[in-house]
């Protein structure tokens with residue numbers, strides 16, 4: 001069963017039958033899970049335990065809601081693709097090929113040149129947290145980078161493990177650039193197939209991945225989960241494509257965990273709404289919501305941590321780089337979506353400072369058989 005709500009003039013679906021697997025779809029960025037008020041009820045794909053009523057008007061209603069939800073997802077994903085098509089070149093120019101936070105010592109003073117190594121450290125700390133093995137037999141050999149940007153993680157992981165890596169993104173510009181960089185670094189070469197570290201990229205949807213079940217021994221999602229309008233489907237796809245015994249690593253933006261019955265305060269919802277509008281994000285969820293979704297799929301060794309204190313220097317550094325001559329001129333040459341994103345950067349700092357936004361890592365393994 002799903003609740004239907006109009007929030008801020010936008011339609012939202014939220015499954016109310018299954019406590020942890022509520023679906024949230026809207027025609028664009030909108031408010032977090034907890035803000036959704038039931039206004040009508042329609043069916044969802046989970047089995048109800050009581051009072052199942054099926055009518056032809058109910059079926060028509062469901063079909064109509066599904067069509068509206070699909071259109072809403074399409075609109076959101078078009079916005080995401082355009083944002084990254086427009087902004088990826090500028091980011092690469094100033095920051096390089098990793099489009100994610102760095103991992104810093106808390107309270108450390110960092111110079112601009114430290115940021116790239118902090119981004120590499122983020123990858124290494126994530127692998128360490130998930131207890132990934134460097135052992136030649138156990139190390140990953142087949143990796144998927146879900147929401148790959150211009151492929152920074154894909155190339156790094158492929159090189160580190162001597163593995164094959166496939167990246168997917170919604171942005172055609174990113175996929176093309178990622179492939180060019182891989183080719184320039186000799187990683188896309190056919191000959192590399194012999195050594196098992198061929199890297200490739202394509203435009204594809206993380207919610208409907210073009211891969212077979214159990215194909216990858218490492219499923220990597222670095223700062224893409226926040227863009228997913230249906231967290232249940234997202235996590236379900238990660239769990240589907242991971243091989244038995246394989247590892248899933250999700251590093252993502254979350255809102256703070258909520259106590260039972262608690263919802264975010266109005267000022268918190270307002271702040272998230274502004275961030276959603278700027279970065280093409282749908283409803284946020286908490287780290288605990290992710291953990292519950294993974295538990296519902298019977299995944300093992302589920303671990304999570306709040307790394308907010310380790311990423312604190314990141315956004316101030318991005319703002320400083322945007323305020324340089326190069327940053328300002330690049331922004332002026334970019335499009336409106338990139339400029340709006342730049343204006344929203346202080347909101348991320350405010351979110352972290354107030355404890356509303358959490359930088360989360362969640363990892364788990366699929367049972368070996």
Ligand SMILES: C[S@@+](CC[C@H](N)C(=O)[O-])C[C@H]1O[C@@H](n2cnc3c(N)ncnc32)[C@H](O)[C@@H]1O
Pocket residue numbers: 077080081084097098099100146147148149150151152153168169170171174204205206207221222223224227228
């Ligand atoms: C902040 S960037 C992170 C890029 C990369 N993981 C990195 O760390 O450099 C977010 C990425 O998520 C991708 N993304 C968002 N929604 C997606 C979806 N539904 N399917 C595939 N990729 C998606 C975007 O296209 C973009 O490449």
